[in-house]
Amino acid sequence: MSNKSCGTSRIAGCQFTLYPMSDKFVDIILGALEEVDTSKVWKDTDDVSTCVRGKMTHVFDVTKAIFLHAAKTGDHVAMNGTFSIGCPGDTEADAYMDEADEPLNEEKSQQISQQAGCKFSLYPMGREDYMDAIYKQIDLSKHRNVEVSHAHYATRLDGDVKDIFQALHQSFDSVQEKVSHVTMTFAISANSPSNQA
Numbered sequence: 001m002s003n004k005s006c007g008t009s010r011i012a013g014c015q016f017t018l019y020p021m022s023d024k025f026v027d028i029i030l031g032a033l034e035e036v037d038t039s040k041v042w043k044d045t046d047d048v049s050t051c052v053r054g055k056m057t058h059v060f061d062v063t064k065a066i067f068l069h070a071a072k073t074g075d076h077v078a079m080n081g082t083f084s085i086g087c088p089g090d091t092e093a094d095a096y097m098d099e100a101d102e103p104l105n106e107e108k109s110q111q112i113s114q115q116a117g118c119k120f121s122l123y124p125m126g127r128e129d130y131m132d133a134i135y136k137q138i139d140l141s142k143h144r145n146v147e148v149s150h151a152h153y154a155t156r157l158d159g160d161v162k163d164i165f166q167a168l169h170q171s172f173d174s175v176q177e178k179v180s181h182v183t184m185t186f187a188i189s190a191n192s193p194s195n196q197a
């Protein structure tokens with residue numbers, strides 16, 4: 001099987017869009033994209049979304065940091081996105097697969113404390129037993145730092161943004177160990193007026 005691998009890890013990616021519910025949306029989007037160190041990932045931003053690709057650890061580090069920097073403005077900010085790994089033909093970011101594993105934004109991200117709500121869905125591709133792959137690989141009870149609940153077509157995670165992204169990362173990683181091509185969609189929202197008493 002050709003899994004387009006390079007070294008020991010495979011190219012992962014995330015395509016995401018920030019939606020700041022604020023008049024300052026341009027500054028919030030561009031500010032978050034600028035403030036985060038994206039030098040270990042391939043990156044492309046257009047009028048619809050941003051795509052980052054490279055080692056899984058850097059893809060999660062950068063996506064999480066961009067959401068945190070937008071949310072720390074205090075404005076109501078949402079992000080929708082799709083993670084993908086093992087997509088046949090996804091080799092364009094090969095050069096980035098040689099980057100060392102240390103995430104570049106972890107220190108700054110650790111300093112930001114931010115609550116959020118998130119819904120995510122896993123899609124193991126090309127498998128008749130896709131439901132088993134989802135149920136067997138994700139032991140959601142492992143995510144001790146986030147509140148896990150079930151929603152139609154998705155699993156809901158509530159807690160600190162860093163813990164939510166850690167749970168997303170773990171779930172995605174455990175499924176991709178067993179299934180070659182996996183996508184995972186997510187929507188995350190912070191500072192929503194719905195949560196203000």
Ligand SMILES: Cc1ncc(C[n+]2csc(CCO)c2C)c(N)n1
Binds near residue numbers: 019048
């Ligand atoms: C992560 C992310 N990347 C791109 C866009 C698209 N976008 C909409 S407004 C704007 C700034 C002015 O051009 C940009 C880049 C987004 N919303 N979120």
